[in-house]
Amino acid sequence: MSEGHRSEGTALWGARFASPLDPAILEFTGSLHFDCRLVRHDIVAGLAHARMLLETGILERAEAETVLHGLAGMLAEIESGSLRVDGPDEDVHTWIERTLTERIGPAAGRLHTARSRNDQVGAALRLYVREAVLATSSSLLSLLETWLSQSSEHLTTWMPGYTHLQRAQPVSLAHHLLAHFWALEADGDRLRAAHRHAGVSPLGAGALAGTRHPIDLHRTAALLGFPKVCPNTLLAVADRDYVAETAFVCALLVLHLSRWAEEVVLWTSREFGFARLSDSVAQGSSLMPQKRNPEAAELIRGKSGRAIGDLTALLAMLKGLPFAYNSDLQEDKEPLFDALDTAAGCLEATRGTAAGLTFNVGRLRSALDAGFVTATDLADLLVERGTPFREAHRLAGLAVRQAEEDGRELWEMSPGDLAAISSEIDAEMVGALRPESAAAARRSYGAPSPERVREQLEEAKAAVGRLAEWIAEQGPPPIYAAYLERRLVAEELTSA
Ligand code: ARG
Secondary structure, eight states, X not given: OTTTOTTTTTOSOGGGOSSOOXXXXXXXXXXXXXXXXXXXXXXXXXXXXXXXXXXXXXXXXXXXXXXXXXXXXXXXXXXXXXXXXXXXXXXXXXXHHHHHHHHXXXXXXXXXXXXXXXXXXXXXXXXXXXXXXXXXXXXXXXXXXXXXXXXXXXXXXXXXXXXXXXXXEEEEHHHHHHHHHHHHHHHHHHHHHHHHHHOEEOTTOTTTTOOXXXXXXXXXXXXXXXXXXXXXXXXXXXXXXXXXXXXXXXXXXXXXXXXXXXXXXXXXXXXXXXXXXXXXXXXXXXXXXXXXXXXXXHHHHHHHHHHHHHHHXXXXXXXXXXXXXXXXXXXXXXXXXXXXXXXXXXXXXXXXXXXXXEEOHHHHHHTTSSSOTTHHHHHHHHHHTTOOHHHHHHHHHHHXXXXXXXXXXXXXXOHHHHHTTOTTOOHHXXXXXXXXXXXXXXXXXXXXXXXXXXXXXXXXXXXXXXXXXXXXXXXXXXXXXXXXXXXXXXXXXXXX
């Protein structure tokens, strides 16, 4: 048995096999090179499990303390960088078990009472997701703050709003920037939901059907800061919806950034000339000495495709997967990590690019001088004087045609010029067609008049405050907090 016994070397489950695993298969099925990211989270989940085993009397005090000390020591070395996850092991869970066994001997095996890698990986991944989502929320928060302060400087910086990428109606730059702000602010809500949905403990489900040991799943969940315990052990090991949801939020968030980034690319072009990138964020060309390329913005745009790919890979992996655990689920990690990394990188690059962007106020304003952007306002003014909107639309269309022929803007026409179109048109009406006046008259809720945008800014500040408050309320999992406070094994971890 000794020659072919698989537990020598890497496998934890070698006993029932007569010959060793093909190294090529181990290499193919191994996940250590990417799930090593979960090492802290898996050790923390192990601490909670061991503590619960002690409290329920499933483990004897001496053994439990040995396990807790061993795990805490590994955690400290991992955090200081003196211990690195590396070796011939199948995955990070196997690596932790082997390393712990090397340190404390057979007592390490006690940690696996009433626990399988199937519920173990779920617990570690959920802890990881909650931590990463919180970090993403903090980056999002600083971007929202940057955006908000930029918006507040441009309440009367007038520019065309676009539909079909054609000049449509006058808005302020503040109003335009706030449109992007709100899309991202909703992502903050989605991150909070993803954090909540990841807060369901799978620990105690074992391989799939629970255990005969008298465990306390709610205690383990509480030690890990999970507000809920999964109500079904099969689902506990099969569920990756929180992974898909997190990847979705990342994809949507990066997609939102890509829409802003595309405007940076357009607006910093000479054709638009609406904005300029500072030297610290523009990049040159290796061949054309004059270039100032918006490369970070282009890459934010480009990386949105990648985040969508990560989400697609996850959904495709989950589709049709029978309950409960299947090895396919191991394929959840790389796309999840990539989606989170991509979101983090794009948020940081967006914040930097946004801070390095200065707007050309004159150029934005002069874009309103061509394009008849107040034609709708002419129609609306005629409606105010009793004309039905369809007829008013027709009359305003005729006015635009006339103005175009004359090579003038609507507000440059005299009432006399327009009298043939409608006798209702007077000098006051023509004056109201200046873009500033027209924008200021749009006072409906959420519209661009400066007083409405001022209210919008107040709402935006309140929303930012709520996100900041939520972030501040979150803390590390209680058992990890106890470890961080160095009350570790001495009292917090082992006193029943
Ligand atoms: N490495 C696996 C994963 O990431 C965890 C182990 C699952 N259990 C098993 N029997 N292979 O999902």
